[in-house]
Every structure is written in C-alpha cells, then in structure tokens.
Amino acid sequence: MKISTTRFGMIEISESDIILMRRGILGFEESKKYALLYQDVKNPFLWFQSLDDGATAFVVIDPFLLQPYYQPELNDDTLEKLEIDNPEDVALMVIVSIRSNPVLLTANLRAPIVINAAKKKACQVVLEDSRFPIRYDILKNREFLLGGHCYEISATAP
Amino acid sequence: MLILTRKLGESIVIGDQIQITLLDIKGKHVRIGVNAPKGIAVHRGEVYEMIQDENKKAFESDVKNSEMLSALWAQVKIL
Numbered sequence: 322m323k324i325s326t327t328r329f330g331m332i333e334i335s336e337s338d339i340i341l342m343r344r345g346i347l348g349f350e351e352s353k354k355y356a357l358l359y360q361d362v363k364n365p366f367l368w369f370q371s372l373d374d375g376a377t378a379f380v381v382i383d384p385f386l387l388q389p390y391y392q393p394e395l396n397d398d399t400l401e402k403l404e405i406d407n408p409e410d411v412a413l414m415v416i417v418s419i420r421s422n423p424v425l426l427t428a429n430l431r432a433p434i435v436i437n438a439a440k441k442k443a444c445q446v447v448l449e450d451s452r453f454p455i456r457y458d459i460l461k462n463r464e465f466l467l468g469g470h471c472y473e474i475s476a477t478a479p
Numbered sequence: 480m481l482i483l484t485r486k487l488g489e490s491i492v493i494g495d496q497i498q499i500t501l502l503d504i505k506g507k508h509v510r511i512g513v514n515a516p517k518g519i520a521v522h523r524g525e526v527y528e529m530i531q532d533e534n535k536k537a538f539e540s541d542v543k544n545s546e547m548l549s550a551l552w553a554q555v556k557i558l
Contacts (some may be wrong), residue, residue, distance in 0.1 A: 328544045346534050348538075360545035363506055363553075364548065364549055365552070379538060381535050388503075396517065400552075416537045418536045418537040419540035421541035421542070424551075425549075429534075431526075432530045432533070445534075446520075446532055447520065463555060467556060
C-alpha cells in the first residue's frame with residue numbers, strides 16, 4: 322500500500338510488512354496499521370509509522386539494546402490475542418520520547434509494543450510489574466547500547 | 480455508568496469470572512480485592528493514564544524527521 326507521511330513523504334509498504342495493532346497505541350486508538358521503518362541500519366532507533374494517519378509516528382527501539390536482561394512477563398491474554406504459539410516469534414519495541422534542549426531520551430519500558438513477527442500482529446501492553454520504568458533514561462544507561470547491536474525484526478527503508 | 484452501593488465485605492461479580500470485593504475502608508482509602516483469571520490484566524486507572532500521557536509526549540518528541548533521528552544517534556554516541 323502507498324501512504325503519504327509527514328516525515329517520509331510518499332512511502333510504499335508491502336502488505337507483508339504491515340503490522341496490525343489490536344487497540345492501537347494507548348491514546349492513539351484510531352490508528353491500527355503500522356510499519357517499522359529505518360533510515361540507517363546502524364541507527365538502533367526506528368520509526369513506528371502509522372499507515373492510517375501519515376502524521377502519526379513514534380521513535381522506537383528494541384528494549385534488549387537498552388537492557389539485555391529485559392524480560393517482561395506476558396500474560397495469557399496477550400499471547401492468545403496475538404496468536405503467539407512460538408516464543409521466538411515475539412519481538413518487542415519500546416516507545417522513545419525525545420527532548421532536544423537539554424537532550425533527554427527516555428524509553429517506556431513499562432508499556433512495550435509486543436509484536437508477533439510471524440503474524441504481524443501487535444499490541445501495546447501495560448506491564449503489571451512497576452519495576453519497569455515509564456521513563457527509562459537512555460543516555461544515563463547507554464554503555465550497553467553503544468556496545469553494538471543487531472536486528473531481529475525486519476524493517477522497511479522508506 | 481452502573482452505580483451500586485456495597486457494604487464492607489460485599490462484592491460485585493462481572494461476567495462469570497471476575498469478582499470485586501470491598502475489603503476495607505479507612506478514611507478516604509478503600510481496599511478492593513479483585514479476583515480475575517490469570518490472563519486478565521488488572522491495573523490502577525492512573526497507570527493507564529500515565530502511559531497515555533507518555534505516548535503523547537513521545538508523539539510530540541523534538542525529533543521530527545529521519546535526518547534529525549540520524550543526528551540524534553550521532554549525538555548519543557559522542558555525548
């Protein structure tokens with residue numbers, strides 16, 4: 322499908338890369354279809370672009386690049402609704418909030434986007450464990466992030 | 480909204496799997512017990528609101544395009 326976006330102009334996304342969200346992102350429930358976009362393979366920050374609304378996009382990152390031991394517990398309801406039969410199909414992304422002056426980057430580890438990479442179904446899950454911060458300071462904890470990274474989920478170059 | 484009056488120790492049943500019991504009242508604080516199947520997520524309302532607010536903040540991030548995102552990554556590496 323083709324969609325006109327605020328950030329990338331007209332982009333074309335193949336049907337197989339469309340991620341369908343059950344309820345959308347909390348607060349942005351109208352958008353259900355998304356795609357992961359990257360600009361530069363070396364940049365671990367990706368865009369989670371709405372395909373229903375070209376102006377809606379979030380910067381996201383794989384939380385394992387921030388915290389190697391990040392292992393949130395997903396409840397049965399989530400596994401069932403995303404039709405996750407194989408744990409290896411699960412990909413996680415967390416939403417990043419960015420302020421430029423002064424530079425502040427935080428990641429919401431409390432509410433990851435859980436993606437069934439095989440079936441391209443996703444939802445934003447609110448974790449019950451309050452030890453996962455809503456505003457995880459990326460810069461303060463960036464040693465691991467700078468150590469190298471790789472992708473486990475395919476993203477599209479706009 | 481359905482509004483019900485309950486006494487201490489009494490409960491409300493939603494569907495056939497969720498039971499909410501009024502456990503204790505102390506001043507302005509009410510303790511509520513929720514019995515629900517393992518798969519049903521139960522959260523304080525304000526947690527959901529906090530996540531919505533955080534999503535809105537992220538949406539309003541100061542990075543508006545890909546060039547800015549590349550620049551940001553470069554900056555993260557040298558800061």
